[in-house]
Amino acid sequence: xxxxxxxxxxxxxxxxxxxxxxxxxxxxxxxxxxxxxxxxxxxxxxxxxxxxxxxxxxxxxxxxxxxxxxxxxxxxxxxxxxxxxxxxxxxxxxxxxxxxxxxxxxxxxxxxxxxxxxxxxxxxxxxxxxxxxxxxxxxxxxxxxxxxxxxxxxxxxxxxxxxxxxxxxxxxxxxxxxxxxxxxxxxxxxxxxxxxxxxxxxxxxxxxxxxxxxxxxxxxxxxxxxxxxxxxxxxxxxxxxxxxxxxxxxxxxxxxxxxxxxxxxxxxxxxxxxxxxxx
Numbered sequence: 001x002x003x004x005x006x007x008x009x010x011x012x013x014x015x016x017x018x019x020x021x022x023x024x025x026x027x028x029x030x031x032x033x034x035x036x037x038x039x040x041x042x043x044x045x046x047x048x049x050x051x052x053x054x055x056x057x058x059x060x061x062x063x064x065x066x067x068x069x070x071x072x073x074x075x076x077x078x079x080x081x082x083x084x085x086x087x088x089x090x091x092x093x094x095x096x097x098x099x100x101x102x103x104x105x106x107x108x109x110x111x112x113x114x115x116x117x118x119x120x121x122x123x124x125x126x127x128x129x130x131x132x133x134x135x136x137x138x139x140x141x142x143x144x145x146x147x148x149x150x151x152x153x154x155x156x157x158x159x160x161x162x163x164x165x166x167x168x169x170x171x172x173x174x175x176x177x178x179x180x181x182x183x184x185x186x187x188x189x190x191x192x193x194x195x196x197x198x199x200x201x202x203x204x205x206x207x208x209x210x211x212x213x214x215x216x217x218x219x220x221x222x223x224x225x226x227x228x229x230x231x232x233x234x235x236x237x238x239x240x241x242x243x244x245x246x247x248x249x250x251x252x253x254x255x256x257x258x259x260x261x262x263x264x265x266x267x268x269x270x271x272x273x274x275x276x277x278x279x
Contacts, residue, residue, distance in 0.1 A: 033145065060104065067240060073252050108202050116165060119161055128214060133188075138201070200276070
């Protein structure tokens with residue numbers, strides 16, 4: 001009976017785009033940069049697709065204004081390493097056809113890999129959110145916060161990994177080192193008519209401000225933008241999507257650092273790596 005009630009609650013909440021996990025994060029107020037969710041603007045909630053007042057089309061318009069546009073960047077793994085590749089459904093493509101005509105964009109990159117394969121922290125950071133996302137297409141999710149000192153970038157960045165096999169054992173507030181395992185690959189999340197292949201969905205947010213929030217359903221960062229995850233690996237700015245789109249074709253291939261299975265970093269002094277190990 002209790003299982004039936006839980007499933008009914010999840011179904012009702014999912015109709016309104018909510019997860020059943022809907023309480024404020026109890027540990028978050030003790031973490032650096034945290035602010036209550038009422039300080040997050042409607043634009044930022046629309047950016048992450050969690051504000052229903054304007055509808056899907058308005059959400060998409062805000063997402064495009066905040067970085068979700070195709071840049072045509074490609075990863076170019078240093079020394080020609082054999083790394084798991086992004087699939088054909090690249091960054092910022094139109095997903096309207098997958099949503100039954102409801103406006104939608106692909107706000108990250110998908111990197112197929114075998115089920116259970118470890119997902120690595122792409123930089124030093126701290127765990128700021130974890131969600132089961134019952135009834136949500138993202139599936140099991142973890143978000144890390146990375147300071148400018150940790151990445152070498154001038155702003156705060158946040159890496160969002162979804163479709164995890166099981167919830168990460170890392171606690172909110174846990175400090176992670178670049179290359180630490182943060183979860184395992186799978187295809188969790190609400191599916192449509194086809195079975196989703198096992199893959200990591202990686203998204204990057206960034207902001208000039210350090211404040212962020214977690215309302216129990218979604219992670220948000222004040223005055224944030226989406227970044228093409230390929231741009232995260234550039235050694236020099238700018239990093240915004242319009243500037244990436246304007247790059248000449250001979251600058252679209254981005255040298256990407258990585259970690260080998262034995263823990264060796266390439267290059268040795270990198271502060272950012274690919275989320276999977278490379279041969």
